[in-house]
Amino acid sequence: DARVTQTPRHKVTEMGQEVTMRCQPILGHNTVFWYRQTMMQGLELLAYFRNRAPLDDSGMPKDRFSAEMPDATLATLKIQPSEPRDSAVYFCASGKDADQPQHFGDGTRLSIL
Amino acid sequence: QQQVKQSPQSLIVQKGGISIINCAYENTAFDYFPWYQQFPGKGPALLIAIRPDVSEKKEGRFTISFNKSAKQFSLHIMDSQPGDSATYFCAARLSGSARQLTFGSGTQLTVLP
Numbered sequence: 144d145a146r147v148t149q150t151p152r153h154k155v156t157e158m159g160q161e162v163t164m165r166c167q168p169i170l171g172h173n174t175v176f177w178y179r180q181t182m183m184q185g186l187e188l189l190a191y192f193r194n195r196a197p198l199d200d201s202g203m204p205k206d207r208f209s210a211e212m213p214d215a216t217l218a219t220l221k222i223q224p225s226e227p228r229d230s231a232v233y234f235c236a237s238g239k240d241a242d243q244p245q246h247f248g249d250g251t252r253l254s255i256l
Numbered sequence: 257q258q259q260v261k262q263s264p265q266s267l268i269v270q271k272g273g274i275s276i277i278n279c280a281y282e283n284t285a286f287d288y289f290p291w292y293q294q295f296p297g298k299g300p301a302l303l304i305a306i307r308p309d310v311s312e313k314k315e316g317r318f319t320i321s322f323n324k325s326a327k328q329f330s331l332h333i334m335d336s337q338p339g340d341s342a343t344y345f346c347a348a349r350l351s352g353s354a355r356q357l358t359f360g361s362g363t364q365l366t367v368l369p
Contacts, residue, residue: 147299176356186300186345186359199356234299241355244290247299 145169147248149235155254161223164251166235167216174238175218176245177203177210181231189233192218193241225255260348262360269367275333277363279346282327286348290357291320291331294343303344304331336367 148167156162168175177189190200190210200210207226212218222229232252236245261280269275279289288307292300306313306320306329313320319332333340346360 174355185361188356188358191356236299242288244302244305245357247292247301249297249299 147235147237147246149248149251151251152249153252155256156225157256158226159224161221162225162253164220164233166218166248168218168237169246172237172239174241175212176236177220178234178236179231180234227255229253230255260346260358260360262346262363264363266364269336269365271336271338271367271369273336275336275365277331277344278328279330279360280328281348285351287351288349289322289329290347292345292347294345300345338367338369341365341367
C-alpha cells in the first residue's frame with residue numbers, strides 16, 4: 144500500500160533550536176496538508192498545498208513556522224525558534240486532488256524542552 | 257460556525273455491542289463528512305465517509321447515519337470488537353476551493369473482551 148512517510152518519527156530538542164519535519168506524500172497526490180495534534184486542541188490544520196502552491200497557512204504562527212514544498216515528493220515544516228508550547232504530534236496528509244480523501248502519515252512527535 | 261462538535265468524549269462498550277458516536281455541525285457549506293480511526297502512535301485513517309445527499313452509508317460493521325435537517329451525523333459500529341478500540345474522529349469538509357477538513361474533538365472507544 145502507498146503511504147505518506149514522515150521523518151523523523153520522534154524529535155526532542157531544546158527551546159530555541161530549529162526543527163525541520165519532512166513529509167513524502169503518496170506518489171501522484173497533488174494536495175498536501177500539515178496538521179498539529181494536541182490533547183487540548185485536537186487536530187488543527189496548519190497549512191495546505193495544492194500542486195506545491197500554498198493555498199492556506201492561516202493556522203500557522205507566521206513568526207516562527209514556515210511550510211514549503213521544494214518539489215512534488217517533499218514537503219517541509221520548519222519551526223524557528225522552537226518553544227515548549229510547540230510540543231505536539233505533527234501530521235502530514237496527502238490527497239489525489241481536493242475532492243479525494245486525505246491519507247495521513249504516522250506523524251512526528253515533537254518535544255521541546 | 258466552523259466547528260464540528262463530537263460526543264461522547266469516551267465510550268466503553270462490551271464485545272458484541274453497538275458503539276454510537278455523534279457529531280453536529282452548523283455550517284451548511286460542509287459537503288463531505290468522513291470518519292477517521294486512529295490507533296496509538298499512528299495517523300488517522302479514513303474509515304467511512306458520506307455526502308449530504310445520502311441519509312445512510314454502510315460498510316461492513318460501520319454505518320454512518322446523516323440527518324441533514326438536524327445537521328447531525330453519527331457513526332454506528334455493530335458487533336463491536338476489542339480490535340475496534342481506538343480514537344474516532346468525525347470531520348467535515350467545506351465545499352468550494354478551500355476543501356480543508358474540520359475535525360471533531362475525538363472519541364476514545366474501548367471495547368471490553
